[in-house]
Amino acid sequence: METAVKQSFDIAAIRAQFPVLNQEVNGYPLTYLDNAATTQKPMRVIxxxxxxxxxxxxxxxxxxxxxxxxxxxxxxxxxxxxxxxxxxxxxxxxxxxxxxxxxxxxxxxxxxxxxxxxxxxxxxxxxxxxxxxxxxxxxxxxxxxxxxxxxxxxxxxxxxxxxxxxxxxxxxxxxxxxxxxxxxxxxxxxxxxxxxxxxxxxxxxxxxxxxxxxxxxxxxxxxxxxxxxxxxxxxxxxxxxxxxxxxxxxxxxxxxxxxxxxxxxxxxxxxxxxxxxxxxxxxxxxxxxxxxxxxxxxxxELGKENIHTYENKLLAYGTEKLSQIDKLRLIGTADHKVGVLSFVLEGMHPFDVGMMLDAKGIAVRTGHHCTMPLMDRFGLEGTVRASLAVYNTKEELDVLAESLFKISSRIK
Amino acid sequence: MNSIEEIQQDIIDEFELIAEDREATIFYIMELGQKLPSMSDDSKTEDNMIKGCQSKVWLTASYEDGKVNFLADSNTDITKGLISLLIRVLSGQTPDTILNADLNFVEKIGMSQIIGSQRSNGFNSMIKQMKMYALGFKTKEQVKQ
Known part of the structure; x- marks a missing residue:
């Protein structure tokens, strides 16, 4: 179990196992951040x-x-x-x-x-x-x-x-x-x-x-x-x-x-x-x-601890990045979280945010996430949810943050 | 008042300019939505809400001098932009024109590719509801005569 004790792993090699990640969507490299809905499948599964x-x-x-x-x-x-x-x-x-x-x-x-x-x-x-x-x-x-x-x-x-x-x-x-x-x-x-x-x-x-x-x-x-x-x-x-x-x-x-x-x-x-x-x-x-x-x-083989450590770093990085965007409010700031960044942009409906992110090749989920009572609790119809998997990268979170920054500047 | 065909051709030409750029197309629809005047909160009732849309869409219509005028609003700018296109084409037309309208601009600008299948269903519900209003006014007119 040599891989289980590695502190970090080769993300490029992990991504290479997922053929679906290697494509352009709407003219941009796919940024797949809808992993809480379903993850992509490695070649060995296929x-x-x-x-x-x-x-x-x-x-x-x-x-x-x-x-x-x-x-x-x-x-x-x-x-x-x-x-x-x-x-x-x-x-x-x-x-x-x-x-x-x-x-x-x-x-x-x-x-x-x-x-x-x-x-x-x-x-x-x-x-x-x-x-x-x-x-x-x-x-x-x-x-x-x-x-x-x-x-x-x-x-x-x-x-x-x-x-x-x-x-x-x-x-x-x-x-x-x-x-x-x-x-x-x-x-x-x-x-x-x-x-x-x-x-x-x-x-x-x-x-x-x-x-x-x-x-x-x-x-x-x-x-x-x-x-x-x-x-x-x-x-x-x-x-x-x-x-x-x-x-x-x-x-x-x-x-x-x-x-x-x-x-x-x-x-x-x-x-x-x-x-x-x-x-x-x-x-x-x-x-x-x-x-x-x-x-x-x-x-x-990747090791559950390694995955946990890596995803936590990504989550902290994403949280930090998104927190810098004006008009963006993170929903769910628990001390102990898995890789989910749920948020709203004040003044813009989550569907519209999702559609504009999609135009940039970024896949997120928008809406109530099958948790309508929870959305009611926060007085929201829904949120935008970016959710992480082990193949996601800091660079992808940069792409998300940059796009959200640009979208938020459109809010009148 | 331009004919339905002329207005549709204008829309097709406008979308043609940005057809290759998905982001620009979405921003354009959104801007149309932001420009459409808001409805008063009193009109945003459950009765005026269009069924079959994921986001909230309200639609009312009035009838004057043989023409139907539509007012609409939504809680999302993109949806508002979509219905503003329909208002541009159908508002101010006679009930018969609305009922017989062949809204070919929808297909020509590739609406279903732009907005996806879920929003397309909602868009079709909007068209249906506008035609229902036209039919209602036409029927009332016939009863009067």
């Missing part, structure tokens, strides 16, 4: 997809022939890689899903529906993505349970005292973002988990914005469930996972019925398969799951 389809495409499990065996092996290797990546005790505790949204819906529809009753409470924070709000609203409405929300401060942080005040013996589930997609705030999840456990609640972490930036360890965190998506961490779209503690997953009813998830079916009664298969009805997204291994290896 090649793994091609190799799967060109040499061993086959449906997995139950196949007796050689190709099926090879595909099944590759599929299960990815599961073990994820287990290692998040330090889960067992690979059976890793369930493949389409992504974070499906993982959160799965927990809400199975664990939530099985365990919530009238008068119980579910706690989320004011920073959540709609994916971590709506599934809980749905199950709360069905069961007569209440959704409680930890408020967000002006800096975009939550206060642990506010969280403590909401916790009670009625709290059955706490579901929080590890890192906010809209502002980048990293929540104090370790403390949240400890406090929630003392109150007898289970904790679900939405780690969609955390896994590619932070070193995440489900055992040291002691979270009960964790959901994430790989397309936000250099992997293919349509692959995510749900981690859950074995005893919880075993007690939960299945999510969907179909092939793979059964042990025995008669018209009188069906018995269900063991975990993880109990939750994986139907033919999964085999090719993308197989290629996901390469995305995990890409991160692991």
């Amino acid at each position: 090649e793994a997809l091609t190799e799967y389809y060109t040499s061993y495409n086959s449906n997995i499990h139950r196949g007796i022939h050689t190709l099926a065996e090879k595909a099944t092996h590759a599929f299960e290797v990815t599961r073990k890689e994820i287990q290692k990546f998040i330090n889960a005790p067992e690979s059976e505790e890793v369930i493949f899903t389409k992504g974070t949204s499906e993982s959160l819906n799965l927990v809400a529809a199975t664990y939530g529906r099985q365990n919530l009753k009238a008068g119980d409470e579910v706690i989320v924070t004011g920073l959540e993505h709609h994916s971590n709000i709506v599934p809980w609203q749905m199950v709360c409405e069905e069961k007569g349970a209440k959704l409680k929300v930890v408020p967000v401060s002006e800096k975009g942080e939550i206060n642990l005292d506010d969280f403590k005040n909401l916790l009670s013996d009625k709290t059955k589930i706490v579901s929080v973002a590890y890192a906010s997609n809209a502002l980048g705030t990293v929540n104090p999840v370790k403390e949240i988990i400890n406090l929630a456990h003392q109150a007898g609640a289970v904790v679900i972490l939405d780690a969609a914005q955390a896994l590619s930036h932070l070193n995440v360890d489900v055992q040291s965190l002691d979270c009960d469930f964790m959901a994430s998506s790989f397309h936000k961490m250099y992997g293919p779209t349509g692959v995510g996972f749900l981690y859950g503690k074995r005893h919880l997953l075993e007690e939960m009813p299945p999510y969907q019925g179909g092939g793979e998830m059964i042990k025995e079916v008669t018209f009188e009664k069906t018995t269900y398969n063991e975990i993880p298969f109990k939750f994986e009805a139907g033919t999964p997204n085999i090719a993308d799951i197989v290629a996901t291994k390469e995305a995990i290896d890409f991160i692991s």
Whole structure:
């Protein structure tokens, strides 16, 4: 693991692995700063997809022939890689899903529906993505349970005292973002988990914005469930996972019925398969799951600590640069953040800012970022969000800052 | 009052000058938006809002001497610039002219490439709403007769 201890790495060599970055958009070199929406994919991921389809495409499990065996092996290797990546005790505790949204819906529809009753409470924070709000609203409405929300401060942080005040013996589930997609705030999840456990609640972490930036360890965190998506961490779209503690997953009813998830079916009664298969009805997204291994290896070879250190430097540099622009207001100035620069230009709508940046080949996201309650909290319709990945450079942040400076001078 | 065709040709000529420069095109649309007079806050009601736009767009119309006059506003300058183009073409025309208008300038200046698919949908909603106003005035006129 020589690369894991390197203090800095060769950005040119990293960028060279991402063919999409090497192009002009609207006559300018592409500056891709929409990584919180989805990251680009390195060649090794793209090649793994091609190799799967060109040499061993086959449906997995139950196949007796050689190709099926090879595909099944590759599929299960990815599961073990994820287990290692998040330090889960067992690979059976890793369930493949389409992504974070499906993982959160799965927990809400199975664990939530099985365990919530009238008068119980579910706690989320004011920073959540709609994916971590709506599934809980749905199950709360069905069961007569209440959704409680930890408020967000002006800096975009939550206060642990506010969280403590909401916790009670009625709290059955706490579901929080590890890192906010809209502002980048990293929540104090370790403390949240400890406090929630003392109150007898289970904790679900939405780690969609955390896994590619932070070193995440489900055992040291002691979270009960964790959901994430790989397309936000250099992997293919349509692959995510749900981690859950074995005893919880075993007690939960299945999510969907179909092939793979059964042990025995008669018209009188069906018995269900063991975990993880109990939750994986139907033919999964085999090719993308197989290629996901390469995305995990890409991160692991660079070293999570190295990535974290580099992205932090970029974030500090970007924050400093953008702070110098008149009329620009950063939204979300938490002490602990992942690489997200969310901002507004006073007097100009975020859509217009986004369109003008696009004319310069700069890709950012504009709007509410699927966090409408959070935008309401700040009295905003939306923000402009520049989000970083390991292949971004200081020079790209200079290009962003220069363009914003020019745009802001147009504000009447 | 110039004909719809003449006004559209003027717009096509103006955009032709900056067609190769995406940034200049967007700045131009934005400037058009900044020049369009604002609506009073009283008119910015939920009823006057155009459905199907990502940003907020308000549109009202009045009818005088057989001509329809439009007023519009938006919370974004670019959207305001877009609707100002439509006002330039359609305001002051008769209901029939508006209803039969073939707004070929939209395609000729490559509007969907300039503003993208999401904003194009909103732009089409604006056109639809303007034609709805024209139809409303025409129907009222027919009832009177």
